[in-house]
Amino acid sequence: MSLLAVSNLAKRYHRGSKPFAAVDDLSFEINPAETLALAGPSGSGKSTIARLVLRLIEPDAGRIDFEGGDFLALSGAALRARRARLQMVFQDPLAAFNPRATVARVLDDPLRIHNIASRAERPRRIAALLERVGLDASLATRAIHEISGGQRQRVAIARAIATKPSLIVLDEAVSALDVSVRGQILELLLDLQRQERIAYLFISHDLGVISAVAHRVVILDAGRIAESGDARAVIANPQSAIGKALVDAAPRLNRNRP
Amino acid sequence: MNRLHRFFRTPEAIAGALILALLIAMALAAPLLFSGDPQAIAGPALLPPFHDWSLPLGTDRLGRDVLAELFHGARTSLAVGLAAAAAALLIGAVIGTLAGFAGGLVDEVLMRITDAFQTVPSFLLALAFVSIVGPSLGVVVAAIALGAWTGPARVARAEVLSIRERDYVAGARVIGMHPLEIAFREVLPNALPPVLALSSVIVAAAILTEAALSFLGLGDPNRVTWGGMIAEGRTVLRTAPFLSIIPGVSLVLTVLGVYLAGEGVVESTAVRRSLS
Ligand SMILES: Nc1ncnc2c1ncn2[C@@H]1O[C@H](COP(=O)(O)OP(=O)(O)OP(=O)(O)O)[C@@H](O)[C@H]1O
Ligand SMILES: [Mg+2]
Numbered sequence: 124m125s126l127l128a129v130s131n132l133a134k135r136y137h138r139g140s141k142p143f144a145a146v147d148d149l150s151f152e153i154n155p156a157e158t159l160a161l162a163g164p165s166g167s168g169k170s171t172i173a174r175l176v177l178r179l180i181e182p183d184a185g186r187i188d189f190e191g192g193d194f195l196a197l198s199g200a201a202l203r204a205r206r207a208r209l210q211m212v213f214q215d216p217l218a219a220f221n222p223r224a225t226v227a228r229v230l231d232d233p234l235r236i237h238n239i240a241s242r243a244e245r246p247r248r249i250a251a252l253l254e255r256v257g258l259d260a261s262l263a264t265r266a267i268h269e270i271s272g273g274q275r276q277r278v279a280i281a282r283a284i285a286t287k288p289s290l291i292v293l294d295e296a297v298s299a300l301d302v303s304v305r306g307q308i309l310e311l312l313l314d315l316q317r318q319e320r321i322a323y324l325f326i327s328h329d330l331g332v333i334s335a336v337a338h339r340v341v342i343l344d345a346g347r348i349a350e351s352g353d354a355r356a357v358i359a360n361p362q363s364a365i366g367k368a369l370v371d372a373a374p375r376l377n378r379n380r381p
Numbered sequence: 382m383n384r385l386h387r388f389f390r391t392p393e394a395i396a397g398a399l400i401l402a403l404l405i406a407m408a409l410a411a412p413l414l415f416s417g418d419p420q421a422i423a424g425p426a427l428l429p430p431f432h433d434w435s436l437p438l439g440t441d442r443l444g445r446d447v448l449a450e451l452f453h454g455a456r457t458s459l460a461v462g463l464a465a466a467a468a469a470l471l472i473g474a475v476i477g478t479l480a481g482f483a484g485g486l487v488d489e490v491l492m493r494i495t496d497a498f499q500t501v502p503s504f505l506l507a508l509a510f511v512s513i514v515g516p517s518l519g520v521v522v523a524a525i526a527l528g529a530w531t532g533p534a535r536v537a538r539a540e541v542l543s544i545r546e547r548d549y550v551a552g553a554r555v556i557g558m559h560p561l562e563i564a565f566r567e568v569l570p571n572a573l574p575p576v577l578a579l580s581s582v583i584v585a586a587a588i589l590t591e592a593a594l595s596f597l598g599l600g601d602p603n604r605v606t607w608g609g610m611i612a613e614g615r616t617v618l619r620t621a622p623f624l625s626i627i628p629g630v631s632l633v634l635t636v637l638g639v640y641l642a643g644e645g646v647v648e649s650t651a652v653r654r655s656l657s
């Protein structure tokens with residue numbers, strides 16, 4: 124059975140006085156330990172889908188099933204408890220943390236909130252999490268603004284895996300990083316997926332990155348699915364107009380194509 | 382250190398800080414220098430200032446030591462001013478944060494209550510409150526805070542409205558943090574700087590309101606206050622004007638000092654912000 128099943132999801136916003144659909148009758152599934160990529164031009168609704176799946180905003184219609192239960196039916200304490208299994212990594216790792224926070228506090232919060240470790244045990248757990256994402260445990264005492272962008276994104280990943288989730292939503296999580304750091308972070312994500320069987324909803328406009336990490340891809344156009352399928356197959360031979368346009372706009376890919 | 386340096390760059394800030402330091406020293410020294418009851422009779426009535434060096438500022442209509450009263454009055458003014466401002470900032474920050482963070486009906490209700498408090502002149506509010514509950518230090522503090530929290534509440538709400546859209550607040554929700562913890566631990570501390578920038582104006586206003594209440598006889602009767610001293614002196618204004626002038630000038634200087642020092646702090650942090 125699928126880990127996440129989204130069916131007929133819709134979200135409308137107002138542009139001036141006219142309503143328009145940011146997400147329109149959208150359905151897709153993610154299996155355990157699978158990476159599903161969402162690609163599409165700017166404004167096609169990728170971030171809106173991420174926010175809907177995470178219950179940061181509420182849909183106007185549709186259904187979300189997560190780990191076999193109706194995710195939209197949850198509220199209050201039940202929803203907060205469930206959130207342990209469904210995490211997120213943001214694009215801008217500086218904006219994603221309280222500007223006053225330290226690395227230790229950022230990692231302490233999920234452990235405390237979900238009662239994962241006692242107060243005495245938490246410093247050890249924090250050190251283990253930092254080491255798991257390839258950081259030195261001594262970084263714990265630093266303020267969030269005192270570490271590099273790449274280190275910060277690793278801390279964001281450590282925070283996301285602290286509660287042992289089955290699905291992590293990554294909204295342009297590597298877009299702000301420079302190329303060498305990006306490669307290392309993608310390597311870390313693949314490693315975590317192999318070891319902990321985490322599924323990813325991987326949002327990116329970079330088709331090169333998508334073909335490197337994703338199993339399947341969904342290409343969006345104005346809130347609707349333009350095409351979907353095996354990531355490498357779709358990117359090698361796009362059928363939809365928007366898919367072709369995205370592939371043509373990715374220079375590194377053209378060069379690699381036979 | 383750097384910030385302190387910047388604070389002391391403007392002469393206004395230095396003057397404000399000096400006045401405040403003097404006021405705090407007076408307030409702290411009052412029970413040491415004038416350990417007896419400042420309301421006890423110390424000499425002949427209506428002794429003018431600078432005549433008797435054991436009573437440097439003379440005595441009032443009942444023969445009480447004016448200097449001792451001045452020192453003890455500084456204590457009351459400062460205590461009431463700081464306590465009322467702290468209470469107003471606390472209430473305002475909490476209500477503004479709740480309104481801005483919760484939104485919807487909660488916001489609507491809290492902001493209508495804020496409107497209601499803001500339309501009533503704060504001095505009338507304080508006057509009514511003290512006349513109903515009765516004059517004591519705690520009641521005077523509450524009465525002043527009651528009319529002063531609306532400004533901080535509005536500023537806090539506006540700040541919270543912009544902060545709550547930031548990614549890190551969404552991040553806090555994603556890890557399952559309770560909304561109240563998000564509001565008060567993640568959002569409120571980051572919304573505080575512009576709220577605290579109001580504190581000097583609020584402290585200054587609170588000191589003036591306290592003086593006005595005491596002047597009308599609605600201060601704590603067991604405490605010497607500058608407002609009470611002015612009211613006392615008013616009855617002998619022609620023969621002994623110094624009895625009103627001395628506490629009056631002290632009051633003006635205090636309010637000025639608080640205001641200037643506060644502006645200096647805001648200025649030095651504003652410079653720091655625009656630099657970063
Ligand atoms: N809160 C909002 N109010 C009104 N319109 C919104 C809101 N959030 C998003 N939109 C609109 O919905 C559409 C989809 O936005 P979304 O952020 O999901 O796009 P995206 O695919 O993530 O784009 P990008 O690649 O630029 O991040 C856009 O047209 C956007 O302007
Ligand atoms: Mg986006």
